[in-house]
Amino acid sequence: MAKIQFTVPDIGDFDSVDVIEVLVNEGDQVQVDDSVLTLESDKATMEVPSTHSGKVSNIQVKVGDKVAQGTYIFDIEVDEAEQAAEPAKAENKAEEPVKQPAPQAAAAPAPKLHEQTQSSSVGLPTDASVSNTPKPVNHQSMGAVSHASPAVRAFARVLGVDLAGVNGSGSKGRVLKSDIQNFVKSVMQGQASAGGAQGSGIPPVPTIDFSQFGETEEIELSRIKKLSGKHLSTAWLNIPHVTQFDECDITEMDKFRKDMKAQAEKAGVKLTPLVFIMKAVVAGLKAFPNFNASLSPDGQKLIRKGYYNIGIAVDTPNGLVVPVVRDVDQKSIFELSRDLMELSTKARDGKLSPKDMSGGCFSISSLGGIGGTQFTPIVNAPEVAIMGVSKASMQPVWDGSEFKPRLVMPYSISYDHRVIDGAEGVRFSTFVGQHLADIRQLLL
DSSP: OEEEEEEOOOOTTOSOEEEEEEOOOTTOEEOTTOEEEEEEOSSOEEEEEOSSOEEEEOOOOOTTOEEOTTOEEEEEEEOHHHHHHHHHHHHHHHHSOOOOOOGGGOOOOOOOGGGSOSEEEOOOTTSTTSOSSOOOOSOOOTTOSOOBOHHHHHHHHHHTOOGGGOOOOSGGGOBOHHHHHHHHHHHHTTSSOTTTTTTTTOOOOOOOOGGGTSOOOOOOOOHHHHHHHHHHHHHHHHSOEEEEEEEEEOHHHHHHHHHTHHHHHHTTOOOOHHHHHHHHHHHHHHHSGGGSEEEOTTSSOEEEOSSOOEEEOEEETTEEEOOEEOOGGGSOHHHHHHHHHHHHHHHHTTOOOGGGGOOOSEEEEEOTTTOOSOOOOOOOTTSSEEEEEOOOEEEEEEOSSSEEEEEEEEEEEEEETTTOOHHHHHHHHHHHHHHHHOGGGGGO
16 A cells, blocks of 8 residues: 545645535545545635545644645555556556647637636646546536535535525535534424525624623514514515605695594594505505506516505504405495404404405505604515505695695605616605595595
8 A cells, every 4th residue: 555645736826725624534435536625715615636546544634724735635545556557547648649629629728726616626737647627516606695515515406405595604604514404404393495585695693692791681572573574584685675755745634534533433433544545555556556566476477456455564562463454445434444443453452364464465554653754664575565654744835925834744665676666666656645635636
């Protein structure tokens, strides 16, 4: 048996790269081109293949070390007969006639290692039997969202796991084999989906022990907040949001509402500005049908809806819920007021059914009873738009000859920019504001 020192081959212009995986142990048998080491630079991940067949011994590096070309890695114990055969193979190879390329197909120069894609195998030009062209392993683009070695990627492919959905616990967020195993366990326990809905590869927030700064207390989130939090994160990550801010004069609308107070009490309902906003929104959905739609799952088609169900965000002791008021276009303001009262009561008592919270076309989040001037609501996917209502205030408004006190309500419209462009967004916002300023238009 003879020992051959295995060293880091030519790795391009890099003089110091990280060892992120040692793929062999002392005593392992390796074959030529077996991957034995994984290196990572700022630009690429590289698997280093073995140059000989034999037994690995005397490993000199570990994960986290930095190496350069020529760094001693380990010894390979090879059979002397095999070693003697190597020069003969090289000599026979050299005696083979060389085929000349056609004039119109001149060979391109071999690419340098640092110009390859992210995961590649390092070629070793020291042996005549080894091609100068690096052998690609688990080819991946430089724009990959997940950092993982080719071996880990192969393991993920076997299990059918999308690495974009796996949070890496290794250095620089690198996905390790144990991360994939834990991800599969979480999927089996119903805590995640194999489709990768875990932040799309976004690095997790660092874990901090806050007790080192002072007294702390841990409070379990309510079930509603856990569910809504996951839904909101998914919507925020998947929808390119744009928010249009606006305001409208609701003086006349509020005067009409107050004039109808006695009649509303006789009907057993409380008349709020929200029912008028719902009616104005439905008018807008009819005039701009792209707002009353959802994208198909593949994102290639728009599914327009012929019904008008409005989701209303309701604040409860356990968190925010969004029950749906159905057929808003077919109901009077008293009927809508009654529906709102019933759904709000069920929401606060925790008695909403799945049917009460499904089938929405558009959502309204009203903070007018609390305060604030403007806010950016998150689109309630698979809807494509949502309205945020803030607290109205009395403001001086110029009517052409003098300032008059007017009740002005600020509001905002967030929408999915894949479906709705800016021009259509502001037209919808203006249309809704005009109908709230002159509710007589709702009768047209």
